[in-house]
Amino acid sequence: MEILQGLQKPIKELPSKYFYDEVGSQLFDRITELDEYYLTRTELQIMQQQIGDIAATLGPHCILIEYGSGRSLKTRQLLDHLEQPVAYMPIDISKEHLLQASVELSQSYPHIEILPICADYTSNFTLPRPTQPGGRKVAYYPGSTIGNFDREPARKFLAQIARTCGKGGGLLIGVDLKKDFSILHRAYNDQAGITATFNLHLLERLNSELGTDFQLDQFGHYAFYNPGQGRIEMHLVSLSKQQVHLGKEQIAFHNYESIWTESSYKYTLDEFGQLATSAGLHVERIWLDPKEFFSIQYLSVI
Template sequence: MMDGFSDDPFRKDVLAGLSKPQKSLPSRWLYDARGSQLFDEITELPEYYPTRTELKILDANAADMANAVGTNAVIVEYGAGSLVKVRILLDALENAHAFVPVDISASHLKAAADELETDYPELLIQPIASDFMASNLGARLPEGDGRTVGFFPGSTIGNLSDAEINRFLTSVRADLGDNAAFIVGLDQPKPSDILVPAYDDAAGVTAAFNKNILARINRELGGSFNLDNFEHEARWNSEDSRIEMHLVSTADQTVNIAGESFSFTRGETIHTENSRKISRAAFSDMAAACGWRLEQTWTDENDYFAVMLLGAD
């Protein structure tokens, strides 16, 4: 019965991650259709400063970004989500040629792209349902007379390890080609009393977002998780400058998934996401090692968040 799952990357990641001494699940699997909807709700919460802060930066500096991008550009948004932020850039651009949103949730992507097509009828929109970490997207991008520009807002870059950031920046450089640009959002280091509530809100939306991956495992892999037996926890790891999201088992229990069994002791956790806070200087050095140079940086008045424009070196 489980043979049909054998080549499923979700199944492989779940079984491998839950077999580790520190159980873990890759954060990209949090974003199914329901997870994407819940994340959109998170961005509007009062505790969650990154989205509203970045939106202010984009609103205030879109004209400068558009001048740097130039005319007839092809915009490629990695991990596109609801496509709210890119509208600010598209409105400021002169004669943008095409927009390519890339997102792992096909249904969420289609709905957002359809809405964008209605509002921008002259813009060529070509969505790609794919993990943004996938390589070789370049062959699927439309050709234009202007600059090809990657767009990666939010703080998703902080979900990645150093090795993943290196792989991602190198892959994007190959995707976009020479004379490309890359606009990246970067959450900045700040006190934990600001950070922890942003990932553990009073309304419990982030908890629902985190626990949704267990419901997804139940639905797609025949899992037997009892969601009431797990609690959401956000931890500040000062040594690694990151917020960690965990699902904490509240009881000794055994869970069956795709024909395999996994035992949990009370207090044991599944590590589901990291959100690192990377300084501008550190990220600039990472980018330089992958063929990018820093062209411009925009921040808010509190230096909570930065938007960085990289150019292909």
């Protein structure tokens, strides 16, 4: 299980990507609806306003490959506007959700071959061969999830996508942009406390899956923007000196010591362009919202 693989790293640095389950997904869906959390609605706004241009940039007869497809909700807008796409290949690690979404998409888009891939998309996997010959391969990676990678892993991941799509292929990606610190602070510290509940749910998973004995009321959610690194950091802070048990192991926490659960890097357009170039990709098009909070970018394989 991914959660066990995560324990190869120190438990005080476990990233939250290892702990998504049904409850975590539901909590994140609630986060995306919060007034403070601008990311999802801003990306959707750009998609709605620019979908014609975006679809034209991807071109006719493409093979669309989505990394971390989930329920493929955002993808439907693309599929509705693409010119005669040959195939759609959703990649997701959750087999049950992947197959359910694929059945629904096959019913909605009978003219598009749906070829689901159950895999960890950061690992090596093989693309299925479409029945019909197609044009270029275009990867789709929405939601600014690239920000959850540290810089070097982000470069390697983008390079992997470039190799998968090959010469002439491309990547349509959502990238969150640097902005006023107060806007970022509110986005990850909502007044309703949904993000805090989401963060603390990681400890619930550890208790449930691994038999640890975290006391949730002894940890507090803390998120802040680190300007030197250009990232939001999410932490769970120990509110007392305490011991947590994992089997026969004892993990000591000092008062105010934290578990670093997630990073979310923000970029300027130039910074992300440089990252893309280092991974063998070239920024061809950028679509922005009026406030320039968020970007959707099309990168071509060099």
